[in-house]
Amino acid sequence: MNIQNKSGVFTPYIAPSSRGGTRVEAGNPNRRGANWDGRGVNFALFSANATKVELCLFDERGETELERIVLPEYTNEVFHGYLPDARPGTVYGYRVHGPYEPDAGHRFNPNKLLLDPYAKQHVGEVKWDHALFGYTIGHADGDLSFDERDSAAFVPKSQIVDPAFTWGDERRPNVPWERTIFYETHVKGFTQRHPTVTDRERGKFAGLANHDVVRYIKSLGVTSVELLPIHAFVDDSYLVEKGLRNYWGYNTLGFFAPDPRYMSSPFVNEFKELVSTFHHEGLEVILDVVYNHTAEGNENGPMLSFKGIDNASYYRLLPDNKRYYINDTGTGNTVNTSHPRVMQLVMDSLRYWAGEMHVDGFRFDLATILAREPTGFSEESSFLHACMQDPLLSQVKLIAEPWDCGPGGYQVGRFPPGWAEWNDGYRDTVRAYWRGDEGKVPAVAGKISASADLFDKRGRRPWSSVNFITAHDGFTLHDLVCYNEKHNEANGEDNRDGHSHNLSNNYGVEGPTDDPAIVDVRFRQLRNFFTTLLFSRGTPMILAGDEFARTQGGNNNAYAQDNEIGWIDWDVTKESVDLAEFVQKLIMLRQALPMLRRGRFLHGSMDEEIGAKDVTWISPSGNEMQDGEWTDAGARCFGVLLDGRAQDEGIRRIGSDATMLMVLNAHYDVVNFKLPPAPGGLRWRCIIDTNLPDRENLEPFEFGTEYMTTGRSFLIFLMEPEEGHATSEGAKLAFLHVEEAFNQAAHDAVHFVKKPD
Numbered sequence: 001m002n003i004q005n006k007s008g009v010f011t012p013y014i015a016p017s018s019r020g021g022t023r024v025e026a027g028n029p030n031r032r033g034a035n036w037d038g039r040g041v042n043f044a045l046f047s048a049n050a051t052k053v054e055l056c057l058f059d060e061r062g063e064t065e066l067e068r069i070v071l072p073e074y075t076n077e078v079f080h081g082y083l084p085d086a087r088p089g090t091v092y093g094y095r096v097h098g099p100y101e102p103d104a105g106h107r108f109n110p111n112k113l114l115l116d117p118y119a120k121q122h123v124g125e126v127k128w129d130h131a132l133f134g135y136t137i138g139h140a141d142g143d144l145s146f147d148e149r150d151s152a153a154f155v156p157k158s159q160i161v162d163p164a165f166t167w168g169d170e171r172r173p174n175v176p177w178e179r180t181i182f183y184e185t186h187v188k189g190f191t192q193r194h195p196t197v198t199d200r201e202r203g204k205f206a207g208l209a210n211h212d213v214v215r216y217i218k219s220l221g222v223t224s225v226e227l228l229p230i231h232a233f234v235d236d237s238y239l240v241e242k243g244l245r246n247y248w249g250y251n252t253l254g255f256f257a258p259d260p261r262y263m264s265s266p267f268v269n270e271f272k273e274l275v276s277t278f279h280h281e282g283l284e285v286i287l288d289v290v291y292n293h294t295a296e297g298n299e300n301g302p303m304l305s306f307k308g309i310d311n312a313s314y315y316r317l318l319p320d321n322k323r324y325y326i327n328d329t330g331t332g333n334t335v336n337t338s339h340p341r342v343m344q345l346v347m348d349s350l351r352y353w354a355g356e357m358h359v360d361g362f363r364f365d366l367a368t369i370l371a372r373e374p375t376g377f378s379e380e381s382s383f384l385h386a387c388m389q390d391p392l393l394s395q396v397k398l399i400a401e402p403w404d405c406g407p408g409g410y411q412v413g414r415f416p417p418g419w420a421e422w423n424d425g426y427r428d429t430v431r432a433y434w435r436g437d438e439g440k441v442p443a444v445a446g447k448i449s450a451s452a453d454l455f456d457k458r459g460r461r462p463w464s465s466v467n468f469i470t471a472h473d474g475f476t477l478h479d480l481v482c483y484n485e486k487h488n489e490a491n492g493e494d495n496r497d498g499h500s501h502n503l504s505n506n507y508g509v510e511g512p513t514d515d516p517a518i519v520d521v522r523f524r525q526l527r528n529f530f531t532t533l534l535f536s537r538g539t540p541m542i543l544a545g546d547e548f549a550r551t552q553g554g555n556n557n558a559y560a561q562d563n564e565i566g567w568i569d570w571d572v573t574k575e576s577v578d579l580a581e582f583v584q585k586l587i588m589l590r591q592a593l594p595m596l597r598r599g600r601f602l603h604g605s606m607d608e609e610i611g612a613k614d615v616t617w618i619s620p621s622g623n624e625m626q627d628g629e630w631t632d633a634g635a636r637c638f639g640v641l642l643d644g645r646a647q648d649e650g651i652r653r654i655g656s657d658a659t660m661l662m663v664l665n666a667h668y669d670v671v672n673f674k675l676p677p678a679p680g681g682l683r684w685r686c687i688i689d690t691n692l693p694d695r696e697n698l699e700p701f702e703f704g705t706e707y708m709t710t711g712r713s714f715l716i717f718l719m720e721p722e723e724g725h726a727t728s729e730g731a732k733l734a735f736l737h738v739e740e741a742f743n744q745a746a747h748d749a750v751h752f753v754k755k756p757d
Contacts, residue, residue, distance in 0.1 A: 027082030029075040032348065033118025033256070034092065034160050040084035041160055045094060045116065046077055046341045047310040049106055052097040053079040056113060062091045062123040062157035077341070088162035091123050092116070093152070096309050100134070100146050102299065105312035105322030109134040112151045115254060115305040117345060119158030120352075121268050122257045126295075127154040128237045132302040143299045143323070155304060156232070156253075156260075163356060165269050170276045172360060173284050175223045177420070177463040177539065178597040180397070181587060182286065183222035184471060185544035186248070187230060187262050192567045196753050204264040205230075209277040212753050217283060219751040220580070221587035222542060224284035224397070226363055228472055230271070231287075232257040234295035234304070242492045244560040248472060250365060251331075252290045253304060255349040275358045284360035286397060287353060291335060291346045292369040292404065298325045298332035313339050328369050328406025337370055337383050346370070347386055347393075354396050361397025363422075366404040368411045377408050379416050388418050399466060413454030419464065420539060423451055426467045431480065431503035434528050434712070436666050439633040444664070445617060448640070450537035452601035461599045465538035469529050470546055475556045477529055477546035480504045481522040482511055487554030490565060498557030511554060523549070523575060524712055527582055527690035528664075531714040534586040535596060535662060544568065547583040548576035548752075570752070577752055582693050585745040589687070589716075592737035595642055595657050607646050616641040618661070622674030622704070637665040637709065641676060644719070644731065658734030659719035665709045677703040678719045682731070687738055688716035698738070 027042045034043050045053055057067040071081040094116060098108030112134060115122065130137045131149035139145035191197050191207035201207035208214075217225060229249035236246055249259065258271050275285050294314075296307045306314035316326040316334040325333045337343050353359045364370060371381040378384075387393045399420045402411045415421050426447045433440040446453060450462035470477045475486075484506045488498045507518050507525075526549060533540045544550075545568045552558050558566045572580075590596050602615040617625040618639030629635060644657035661684060665671050675684055684705075685698040691710035700720060701707065709715060718738065721731035 023084060024069055024072055025082040025084065026073045027071075027080040029073070029078035029080045032078070032345070033116060033120070034086075034090075034158065036086070036088055036160055036162060040082055041086035041090065042080070042082045043071060043092075044078050044080040045071070045096075045309065046313075046345075047079060047096060047098070048077045048313050048341070049310050050079070050096045050098040050108060052110075054095040054097075054110065055081065056093045056095060056152070058091040058093070058157055060089060060091060062159075063153075065152055068095070086160065088160050090160045091157045092160070093155070093157050094309070102144055102323045103321070105317050107134050107303065107307055107311045109146065109303060109308055111148050112303045112308050113155050113157075114303070114308045115156060116158040117254070117305055117309065118256055118348070119254055120161040120163075120256050121159040122156040122232045122254055122260055123159050124156040125260070126156060126234050126253075126302075126304065128240055129154045132304065134303040134308065151303070158257075161268050165272045167272075167276060167358070170279050170358070172358065173223070173279060173282045175282075175284055175360075177397070177461070178599060179591060180224050180284075180463065180539050181222045181534075181590075182224050182226050182466065182539065182541035183217065183220070183544055184226045184228070184288075184468075184541055186228045186472070186566070188562070189247075189567045190544055193564075194568075194570050194753075201264050203262070205258070205262050205270045205274040206264045209274045212751065214277060214281055214283070215751045216753075218281050219584065219748060220547065221584055221591070223282075224286050224360065225278065226286040226288060226541070228288050229290055229365075230258050230262055231255055231289065232259045233290075236295075239560050242560075244492065245562040246560065247562040247566050248559045250290050250559070251295045252293075253295045255289075255291065255345065256352055272357060279358070284397070285358075286361045286363055286399070287359050288363045288365060289350075289353075290365045291337070291349070292366040293329040293331045293333050293335055296333060298327065299323060301332055314342055326406075328372070328404050328409070329366055330405045334369060334406075338374060343382060343386065346383070347390065350387075350393055351390070354392050359396070361399065363399040363401065365401055367400035367402055367415070368404045368409050369406065371411075371415070372404075372406065372408075377411050377414070379414055384416055384419075388416065394418065413451070417458050417460050420466050421455075421464060422471075422541075423447075423454070423465045423467055423538070425454070426451060426465065426536075426538070427469050427471075428503060430469055430529065430532055433636075433664075433666050434525060434532070435503055435505045436636060436668060436712075437503075439635075440666070441632075441635045441638050442630050445638070445640070448532065448536040449602040449615065452603060456601040456603075462537040462601055463539045463599075466541050467533060467536050467538040468541040468543070469533055470543040471541070472543065473557070473559075474499065475502055475504060475554075476543060476550050476552050477526055478522075478549040478551045479554050479556070480529075481525045482506055482551070483554040484510060485554070486556040487511075488557050490555060491557060491560055498555075502556060519575075521712060523579060524690055524710075526579055527693055528712060528714045530583050530586055531688060531690055531716070532664070534583075534590045535716065537596065537598070537602065540590075542583075547750075548572045548580040572752060577750070578693070580750045580752070581745065584748075584750050585741065586688070588741035588745050589738060592741040593658060593660070593734060595644065595660060598657075602642075610645050612643040612646040614643065614646040616643070618676050620671055620673045620709075622676045636667040637663070637671040637673065639663045639673065639676070644734075658731055661717040661719075663707070663709055663715040663717070665711065665713050667711055669711045671709045671711075672706040673709045673715075675701055675703050675705045675707055675717070683720040684717040685720050685735075686715060686717050688714070690714045698735075 071079040093113040095110040136147040188203035197207040232254035433444040640662040644659040
């Protein structure tokens with residue numbers, strides 16, 4: 001067997017069985033994992049409570065154990081040894097000896113083969129069998145019993161890799177936060193049904209790097225692709241029994257290894273090829289990472305790695321009974337990042353992916369857990385400090401999912417400067433507003449202004465709020481306007497799983513319909529959602545496929561649906577393509593209009609020097625909204641006037657930005673909206689009307705005009721430039737950029753490809 005890197009250099013692999021004897025040296029404890037230095041491999045494994053560690057070597061398929069070697073040295077709670085004739089491609093695992101005392105938190109069982117927590121590659125997968133458990137299933141003593149069966153035949157193995165890779169002229173895009181637009185997707189789901197991805201590459205990193213796939217993403221205009229978990233993970237036994245899989249991947253087993261199911265070749269460099277391809281197109285790669293728990297579950301779960309290496313160190317255990325686990329994640333266990341070696345593991349993993357793999361940022365699943373100290377959540381936690389002081393990690397994008405199910409778990413707006421956060425309040429407010437719920441105007445006004453009540457502190461910027469309406473967890477945007485109820489029957493839990501508070505509306509028919517009136521309002525609502533998202537301050541996130549009305553058939557919890565429910569269908573209709581091109585135009589407009597990306601929160605405060613407010617809220621009468629209008633529960637239509645003179649940062653340049661009027665009407669019927677005076681008495685031009693998505697001309701309107709705002713629609717007006725007018729310099733530049741955006745959108749269609757005949 002030969003190991004090949006991108007540069008074409010082959011490294012011979014020496015099978016352990018051919019050595020005729022193994023010479024083990026002391027090695028080095030200071031770098032965890034199995035690391036090849038060009039001559040041999042250094043093995044180092046942390047365990048504070050083990051008494052002995054055996055390194056087990058296997059054949060290249062991971063099926064036959066060839067040799068056991070006791071790691072000869074123990075330094076600073078690290079077992080270590082050096083094999084001078086080991087090579088990349090060597091397959092290995094550990095057997096760890098120590099006390100089996102569950103009541104004291106110790107569950108050592110050398111009969112169980114364990115994955116190296118620092119393994120860069122896995123071989124094989126978990127095959128569910130009773131031998132995987134440290135205790136004997138069915139025994140009267142439960143998890144206090146001790147199982148002597150060998151688990152090696154049923155667990156994945158670790159494999160040594162050659163990290164060599166030729167990056168060439170690849171450079172990180174370093175997209176500024178204020179220009180960032182996230183695109184959340186799944187490696188397999190995005191590529192499995194794509195018409196030009198080959199069978200061998202479907203569902204793989206190589207498929208995501210396919211020319212047509214990358215060209216599509218690039219043509220849409222998003223900047224940063226956020227991948228659902230790609231760290232090696234496990235399919236839960238209860239899912240396997242039902243013929244399902246853990247499709248999303250939030251069940252991590254290896255924090256350094258990409259999951260083998262996403263590789264079309266045996267080389268981890270396939271992921272580096274993906275990153276390099278994206279970077280050459282100016283696209284960032286963001287990883288959704290799960291450091292809060294592992295696939296080993298609670299005291300009744302399997303023994304695959306951490307539990308058998310040092311259970312008492314890796315997991316948070318109940319202080320008064322260490323047999324049981326603290327379960328702030330809802331999955332059975334919680335990773336103990338308060339332990340310095342466990343914190344080091346997480347930080348080493350992040351640095352590996354940011355440094356060795358060149359990824360551009362991380363979205364942290366249930367991030368509150370990582371920032372929770374024994375005394376509770378803390379903005380000054382050791383994890384948050386560690387990230388922000390790290391010279392590499394402090395330069396990449398860090399995004400928190402700021403909640404968990406533990407005590408004090410909801411912490412939106414509490415993460416420190418430098419972090420962005422998923423803003424679920426934005427999601428719920430925007431959904432409720434466009435559904436037509438009462439009394440939502442004040443709330444939606446705050447959300448489209450970047451949720452200053454939550455994030456405007458400690459010098460944080462509007463980009464700190466990651467605005468989204470849909471994500472992987474929940475309805476797709478299409479299903480949000482097609483279903484009143486969730487339809488999760490395929491999950492095998494009698495539709496009990498998934499969230500029931502969806503704030504959705506089917507507009508008269510549950511699910512698909514040919515009724516043209518219902519279809520019309522559904523697609524208009526989709527355009528309203530996208531226009532709201534992309535014209536709000538903050539960082540927008542789009543769920544992949546929403547832009548062409550992808551459906552999951554009403555399933556709002558497709559975590560186990562590794563099938564047509566979870567996969568994106570690229571056989572799109574004309575209406576879907578039109579929607580995607582409307583979204584493309586919105587993205588181009590967002591990038592063309594600086595005021596949407598300004599680094600200031602909107603408060604409606606008056607700038608006395610120029611006599612203008614940064615934002616003025618307008619009622620349908622054309623006047624500034626009064627207190628009674630804010631508290632009117634029946635109000636569903638309002639305007640947002642952004643004066644270009646008050647949008648600049650730093651040194652003010654009068655007239656250096658556009659002036660914009662946005663009109664939102666969530667009422668089901670027409671509302672006559674009187675256009676307010678444009679600053680300086682100039683006219684308005686309508687650039688977006690979600691009721692007329694194909695409008696190509698910039699139509700002018702005098703102030704005082706009563707615009708018939710269609711029920712459930714969103715309009716955007718820009719102040720018309722006038723030669724020589726003091727306030728129109730920004731307007732001229734804005735219109736130039738808008739015209740360029742419209743021309744580019746008309747010329748550069750979203751790159752869909754048809755299925756071959």
